[in-house]
Amino acid sequence: MKLAQLIAQTGEHEATIQVLCHLLEAERTNVFLIKDISESVAKEAIKIIDQYKKGTPLAYLLGSTYFYNRKFIVTPAVLVPRHDTEVLVELAEKKIIADSLLGSENPTYQILDLCCGSGIIGISLAYLCDWLHHNNRELRYEITAVDYSPEALAVAAQNASLHHADINLVYSDLLEDVHGKFDLLVCNPPYVRTADIGVEDKWVLKEPHMALDGGIDGLYFYRRILATAKKHLTTHGMIMFEIGYDQAAAVEQIALEHGYSMVKVYKDLANRNRVVTIRV
Ligand SMILES: C[S@@+](CC[C@H](N)C(=O)[O-])C[C@H]1O[C@@H](n2cnc3c(N)ncnc32)[C@H](O)[C@@H]1O
Structure with missing residues (x-):
């Protein structure tokens, strides 16, 4: 044929x-x-x-998908990686490279991938960190990836092994069981309004509800994380959140209410707001 x-x-x-x-x-x-x-x-x-x-996502049927030009294992226990999230990875890479010149108050530069799912963000960043370390042995990096789903963490572990990425995997309800201070906290939390789940896209209904549901207004996780994240950040530490295209103003407001100082919004390739960066 x-x-x-x-x-x-x-x-x-x-x-x-x-x-x-x-x-x-x-x-x-x-x-x-x-x-x-x-x-x-x-x-x-x-x-x-x-x-x-x-209505079954292709990534579940094939058992894998591509993110940032690399193949990742995907099962129904994790969100199917979206290309929109590549914006977050690109910005994180720029920050890590800039910080490699400035240094960190940590002896080892600390990166936290909160709500890691399949591990795509932390593992993508591990490639850059390995390369930077290879070129300058004095630069050291540690990546911690957190999720509250043991099944998602198992997929993240498989992906870490597939990509030879040295990552600490931690089971925690957001930051509750996370210790230490981080130079960079990257996070793609669940941010869909409960009532909107699956409205535009039937394939979403097969994805884990806990990977999508951001509460009534979609902002539940931003509120919880911003309420406690400050004590987990170094002086020059930064939070990078993926956001829904219409959530930038609300997330900025929450950040200001919690006393963070600088918020910047970045767009995706479709020119929609997609990432906010927040400084202490
Ligand atoms: C939108 S998905 C992001 C997955 C992955 N980082 C990505 O970009 O494809 C959100 C993730 O947050 C996790 N999650 C939900 N509630 C959580 C909580 N209370 N603490 C930690 N992780 C949580 C879900 O299990 C899911 O893996």
Whole structure:
């Protein structure tokens, strides 16, 4: 069967390409060069895409997805990584690089990935930290990743092992069982308003509720974290939150109420507010 025929049959262009990459263990560009897709592969692809069309995220069906150009294990215990979160990783990388010139009051630069889920943020940052350390042995980094779901932490552990990332995994209700001061606290908390969950997107209904539900106004986790985070930050420490596109003003207000000094808002590729950075 030709690729065009298979796409016509599934009615799903992008999903078909992704499924074929997975089944044939092929690079995306090579999928377009395949002259003939075998009957058994086409049958399997159609079966997977049928389940996808019924509302199961493709990442769960394939067991993995790509984030920041790297492959991560994904199960129904974790949120499917979103490309929007790459904005947060890019900003975190810039801060880590800038701080590598300034130094830290900690002997080892401390990074906290709070609400880590599959571990994509902390593990992506581990690549940069390893590279910086490799180039200057005096620079040392420690990454701690926290979640309140043991199942999510198990997936994060698998991903850390897959990527040879040396990360401390901690089971904690937000910062309750977290100790020490951090130079950088990155966090993509649950921030969807309870009533909005699954309204725009049926696939979201298969994701863990606790990875999405930010309470009535979506701000529950920002309030809780900002109420206690200050004592976990170094003098030049920074919090970086992913936010919903319409939450910047509210999160800034909460930060100011808790006495934080500087809040900056950054946009995603669709020009929507996506990240806020907050300083002590
Ligand atoms: C939006 S997901 C983010 C996952 C991952 N960081 C990402 O960007 O794909 C939020 C995560 O927060 C975790 N979580 C929910 N309540 C929590 C709590 N009280 N303490 C710590 N983590 C929590 C969920 O289990 C979920 O993994």
